[in-house]
Amino acid sequence: MGCCSKPKTKWVCTDFKITLISATDLKGRKFSTTKVYAGVSICGGAEKQTPVDTENGTNPTLNFNAIWPIDDSDVQHYCSRVVIKLYWKRRFFGDRCIGQVDVPLKDLRDRAPKPYVEYHVSRGSKVKQGTLKFSYDFGVIRDTDEKPSYSLIKRAFDGVIAIVSVITCSAALDG
Template identity: 35%
Template sequence: MEQRTLELNLTSAKDLKNVSYFSKMDVYAVVSLFGDPQNPQKLKTPVDRNGGTNPTWNFPLKFTVNESLARQNRLSLDITLRCQRAVAADKDLGQVHVPLRELIDQTGDGKSFQHVSYQVRKPSGRPKGALSFSYKFLEKFAAPATAPPPPAAAHKVEPPTNYPAPATGSTSAMYPTVYPPQPAQYAAGYGYPPVAPPQYTGGYGYPQSQTGYGYPAQSGYGYPTQTGYGYPPQVQNQRPGKNKFGMGLGAGLLGGALGGLLIGDMISDAGAYDAGYDAGGFDF
């Protein structure tokens, strides 16, 4: 990639807008090279405190220009004229925009400065004043090669602290030693824990029978169950799914009906008895 050095001599400006009504303006210029993102450049001139609306600098500036970008009309010089103020922020007076390809096309023999003048435009876009400067391009030169970044350091894997360090010179220094899990040790050499025999209880929290200790187990408690007296217990057949309330209600209704029938029969029997008595021959 070829580059060239641009030597610029910012001479003067005239007929600028007056923004200071009580004293002379203190004017300076800021020159920027735009279009090269890899090499942005910005320089400025000293402040002229005596020129007012017609400042003079005669200040030399140098820029490094990418020849290919300049030929493609992708580079430009932006020159901003400003008034320096003590209390408030500096105020822009105007700006000049110069394409570098235009300057290259106007270059003569390349050994002497070329004098040019451009119109100054206020921030509103209206023209006001003029800027003069001289320039020349030096011989082309190759851009210095950019050194590649240093390689990243290799990441060293450290063995975990809960494993013993490997012996010096071992090929497995980068990897920890994995030990197989040891089986659990139990008494009497069993590989598994011994299984206790099941304990059976007879329903009272004690084993059903014990032999060889104390007295023999006693069967039964209290008096034996008496059988053969009285009547056997009455078993009522209950239909599944019926509750006691339904059974009691049904039995009551049945008993009432039977009672009514019995009373009716007794009354009928009494009537028949009276009728027979009357039929017996007692006639008054």
Template identity: 45%
Template sequence: MECRKFEITLVSALDLKNVRRLGKMKVYARVSIGSGNPEAEKRTQTDRHGETNPAWNFTMKYTISESMIQHYNTMLVIKLYCKRKLGDRYIGEMHTPMKELFEFAKPLGGSCILSFPVQKGCVNSQGVIRLSCRFGEKVILDELLLAESLAADSEVHGPREVILICGN
């Protein structure tokens, strides 16, 4: 199986819409790649100080199949939420094809820093989200060897931040 390492760092968001009537905005993000598999979704820590301008500098690591960057159907989705005691409130999201991210990063050595508008429904909401991403070199992994390696590594080092996502 042909795979790549993929790292994404959620840097910050600027000018988000204030969805609280009382109290401070405490914003976190949920990141997913592909079909929204809950096991592959990751969450940033909650920024408790920036309110409508949160900063996370939170890095997530994935191992993705090569096919995920060859077609436009695999999406990177980042959803922003305001943490509240009576249930978290949705702020907005951004989504972009993994193929577009890769094509933008490839001539820059596989890394890039980008800003995207935050959307809510069909229209642009208020705000922008900043992220950086890095694609590693293509490698061929034997599925059995990969499973054994991940199992052995977790016994020695505990659970890892790397998630393998296989897509068509």
């Protein structure tokens, strides 16, 4: 190694795999068929969406798999979260969010392995909208030369900087 060459950085990565299985007892519409789909994201990243279940109404079968390569150190913090939103597919006025499940990746990593887990679907802080069943797995931890596509802590930090910038700009305009 010469005096001008930099040492290569190694990243510790893992794949987070999630399988959305089904939801039950969702609050549905009274006068038409409820068509439901879900969107999954990690820390506000791009949302991956399931196909729309047009047959099972308020008890949709989702059967959807998604995988994210993530920096393993991000899983050690409670700010790194998986968010699953359930939507009604509507012909007019756009789709409507029924509710969501928001779980820290750290809680999932620390939990004893099970074939699946169930969480209450919430809308707001108090209103329960049914139950969501999913399974998950953290893949083998590996070293790599490439930074994973999702560095969750950086995303969260960038979001805080953006919010602070907006507050600072609006305060400057008001002052």
